[in-house]
Every structure is written in structure tokens, then in C-alpha cells.
Amino acid sequence: MENIKLEKYQIDFVKIKVTIDNTTIIKMDRLIEHPTLRNQYSINPILGEHVKNFSLYFCNDNCVVIKSSIPYFLYGHNYREITGRQLDKFAKKIKELLGIDVLKGIVKEFEYGGFESIDISSHSYLTSIIGMNDFQLEKSTSFMKMYGKPSKAIHYKVYDAVANAKVKKTFDVAKFPQAAVIKHEIKFLNPKKYFGKEVTFFDLTLDWYPEITIRDSFYDLLPELKSKIVFRRETIYKPIKDDVMHILYATIKNIEQKNDYTLYNEIMDLINNSGLSASQKSKRKKSIALLEDSYNLESKNF
Structure with missing residues (x-):
């Protein structure tokens, strides 16, 4: 959108x-x-x-x-x-x-x-x-x-x-x-x-x-x-890069589209409830937020 x-x-x-x-x-x-x-x-x-x-x-x-x-x-x-x-x-x-x-x-x-x-x-x-x-x-x-x-x-x-x-x-x-x-x-x-x-x-x-x-x-x-x-889109998300992280995140975005449900909040909850230190949690949440922004940038229009 x-x-x-x-x-x-x-x-x-x-x-x-x-x-x-x-x-x-x-x-x-x-x-x-x-x-x-x-x-x-x-x-x-x-x-x-x-x-x-x-x-x-x-x-x-x-x-x-x-x-x-x-x-x-x-x-x-x-x-x-x-x-x-x-x-x-x-x-x-x-x-x-x-x-x-x-x-x-x-x-x-x-x-x-x-x-x-x-x-x-x-x-x-x-x-x-x-x-x-x-x-x-x-x-x-x-x-x-x-x-x-x-x-x-x-x-x-x-x-x-x-x-x-x-x-x-x-x-x-x-x-x-x-x-x-x-x-x-x-x-x-x-x-x-x-x-x-x-x-x-x-x-x-x-x-x-x-x-x-x-x-x-x-x-x-x-x-x-x-x-x-987060909007549904007609096209399939493709990995922005070829590394495993992007392959997995593109897969997550496509699963969201099929189920009309966003997983971002669940990922953040998982990090918050992990045994990581506060600084480690902050770094991982920032990485996920950057990934989310990158893939949402790809879906300006559906």
C-alpha cells in the first residue's frame, strides 16, 4: 500500500x-x-x-x-x-x-x-x-x-x-x-x-x-x-539478499500473507522472553526491526 x-x-x-x-x-x-x-x-x-x-x-x-x-x-x-x-x-x-x-x-x-x-x-x-x-x-x-x-x-x-x-x-x-x-x-x-x-x-x-x-x-x-x-500484497516476497537470514525472513513474510496474520510481534515477544541479556535483546530486536522495515519497503503497493 x-x-x-x-x-x-x-x-x-x-x-x-x-x-x-x-x-x-x-x-x-x-x-x-x-x-x-x-x-x-x-x-x-x-x-x-x-x-x-x-x-x-x-x-x-x-x-x-x-x-x-x-x-x-x-x-x-x-x-x-x-x-x-x-x-x-x-x-x-x-x-x-x-x-x-x-x-x-x-x-x-x-x-x-x-x-x-x-x-x-x-x-x-x-x-x-x-x-x-x-x-x-x-x-x-x-x-x-x-x-x-x-x-x-x-x-x-x-x-x-x-x-x-x-x-x-x-x-x-x-x-x-x-x-x-x-x-x-x-x-x-x-x-x-x-x-x-x-x-x-x-x-x-x-x-x-x-x-x-x-x-x-x-x-x-x-x-x-x-x-x-502491514498490508497483504499480491506478489511473493523474495529474499533481498541470498544469506540464510533473508531467506528465512522472506519466508516469514510470505507465510503472513497466506494467513492474514503478522508474526513480527511474536518474534519480538520471543526475544523478550529469552534468556539473553538486555543488550543482546536490544541488538536482536533492532536487527529484526531493520529486516521488517526493509521488506515492508518492498511492498509500497499491492
Whole structure:
């Protein structure tokens, strides 16, 4: 599969925890209590066309937890770029509607993704995926595959953006191109665990800063993780070199194609569980990773 550049990068879903201090006065008259879930509220729909894409939960520690999709909350659909400017617009709108400053809130979860227009059907694209290196398949449906890496507390999801919009009843043919559209998305289940520090909503708004920003980190990460997807191919892998190592690895890649299953993760697990020293494990894993990259480079197209 050709490595096509992604577009319309965006932060989509966010879960933010905001401490409510003495200077914050929440506009409770603009909230509607959930009929069955205690302490959970939504914004009164008369206040905006898309405000239904929002929920607020009151915690016992003088905090509120806000969940929302930035593009859906602002525009009613997610097929568009979301930059720091739109995140700032979201923060200002929440401040205006409810009196809550989300900029100082701690981000507990968030999604970052980009879109890819493809020249084959979304179904063909998704069924051609046989695995993802360093990730385990966690969920698969007719229009989506989701892989996970528990050690990093992240999910990687690839799905048919049009089918997803139709399920959510937000599809508008005028907002999507004629070509099939795939969305690639990282979900950070615990940003602090991944980035090594608390991430504020303000951090996410920074498009540019003299130093490396959080946004720089996941902007580079998305194409890096996308490159780990393993696709089925029509042609047979041949050894890049004539030594035994390459003969065996080409054989492994061909076995993967016949069984729609990637063996890379099992090889890495085997090395991790061996009696080798840490440095020996590192060297062997690096060698396998280089082999995998070399053979995946041979399969840009199927």
C-alpha cells in the first residue's frame, strides 16, 4: 500500500478534568441534568446547534470532567482540520457558555488523527490490513480496525470515515470528497503516561513555540505509527539478499500473507522472553526491526 500523505490533521475527542476554585462560577441554568446518570449534565440545546456533543460530570474533589469532540462541537462533523486556533475557540466558547476555563484543565484522554483519500474502496483497504507491528488487534468491524499498545496506553484506529459519519448521522455528501476516505487516529488513554508529564488543554493549543511542543510530538507520531500497518500484497516476497537470514525472513513474510496474520510481534515477544541479556535483546530486536522495515519497503503497493 502506497504511503499517502495524510491531511486535515485534528484533535477530535477530549476528556478534560478542571479544578473548580473560588473564582469559578458555573452557569448551572445552562446545563440539563442527565435523566439517569447522577451528577452528569449536558448543555441546553437551545444554546447552539452542535452543543449536544458535550457532557459534564461533577466529581467529589471540587473538579468537573468534560468530554467532547472538538470538531463535532464546533462544526457538527469532523472532516476538517483542527488547529490550535479551533481549540482556543472551543475553550472560549465553553468559558462563555458555562464560565469554566478549560485551558487550565488536565487532559485525561484525547484523540489525534488525520484523513487519507484512497483510490480503492474503504472495504478493500481495511481487509488488506493483516496486522500492525508492535500493536495487538483489539477490535475489528466491517468499517474499522483498532490496535492497542498497553505499555504506552495508546490505541491506533483506522476506519472508513464516511461509514463512521453515517453511523453517527452526521454525513453530508457536500463535506466529503468523491474518493473513499480513511481516518487514522491515535487515542491517548493516559497522556501523562505517554508524555511523562501532565498535559493541559493549553498545551494542545500551542501550534508553535520556541521549544518542541506536545503537538509536535503527536504530529510526527501519527505517520510513524501509520507506517507500522502491514498490508497483504499480491506478489511473493523474495529474499533481498541470498544469506540464510533473508531467506528465512522472506519466508516469514510470505507465510503472513497466506494467513492474514503478522508474526513480527511474536518474534519480538520471543526475544523478550529469552534468556539473553538486555543488550543482546536490544541488538536482536533492532536487527529484526531493520529486516521488517526493509521488506515492508518492498511492498509500497499491492
